[in-house]
Amino acid sequence: MASSRSTIIFVATFFVLATSISATEYIVGDASGWSLDFDYQTWAKDKVFLVGDSLVFNYASGAHNVAKVNGTGFQQCSTSFSNGILTSGQDVVPLLTPGRKWYICGVGKHCELRNMKLVITVLPQTMAPAPSPVTTSASSNMAVPTIHGFVVTIAGGLLSLLV
Ligand SMILES: *[C@@H]1O[C@H](CO)[C@@H](O)[C@H](O)[C@H]1NC(C)=O
Numbered sequence: 800m801a802s803s804r805s806t807i808i809f810v811a812t813f814f815v816l817a818t819s820i821s822a823t824e825y826i827v828g829d830a831s832g833w834s835l836d837f838d839y840q841t842w843a844k845d846k847v848f849l850v851g852d853s854l855v856f857n858y859a860s861g862a863h864n865v866a867k868v869n870g871t872g873f874q875q876c877s878t879s880f881s882n883g884i885l886t887s888g889q890d891v892v893p894l895l896t897p898g899r900k901w902y903i904c905g906v907g908k909h910c911e912l913r914n915m916k917l918v919i920t921v922l923p924q925t926m927a928p929a930p931s932p933v934t935t936s937a938s939s940n941m942a943v944p945t946i947h948g949f950v951v952t953i954a955g956g957l958l959s960l961l962v
């Protein structure tokens with residue numbers, strides 16, 4: 800009994816490690832955050848977004864917001880096509896499914912006139928291309944890898960030794 804339980808913990812530990820090691824939290828706009836007159840398409844261009852990654856939109860709460868919209872909402876800068884508007888100022892958006900994802904700011908004319916719009920394509924985990932050999936240190940530093948899973952893994956590993 801004890802050994803099968805530790806086996807389960809051990810397997811679970813590896814699963815946590817395997818799934819979290821590639822999860823990346825992308826700070827939208829890096830140090831500029833979610834703000835006026837930033838070129839989000841250039842920001843997104845050299846990044847590979849995978850299912851399991853997440854986006855973080857940082858802004859002063861009340862000054863902006865984040866609306867997840869469809870392609871029509873993106874083109875028209877209209878939040879009528881939104882399925883949820885985030886307003887916390889530190890909005891974490893998990894990328895749960897592959898495909899095109901559109902985000903706009905619904906405040907004033909920030910989308911139309913101040914470029915507060917972002918479109919990305921999320922790839923399935925299994926379709927992850929090999930890491931590009933040409934990666935600028937600036938862009939790789941901006942992506943914050945999740946270390947949470949690593950800590951959980953170590954804790955789980957210790958636990959399995961004790962069981
Ligand atoms: C976006 O959503 C609206 C209504 O929710 C729909 O009428 C429109 O066709 C959608 N656009 C696209 C490109 O899916």
Ligand SMILES: [Cu+2]
Binds near residue numbers: 862864904905906909
């Ligand atoms: Cu805005």
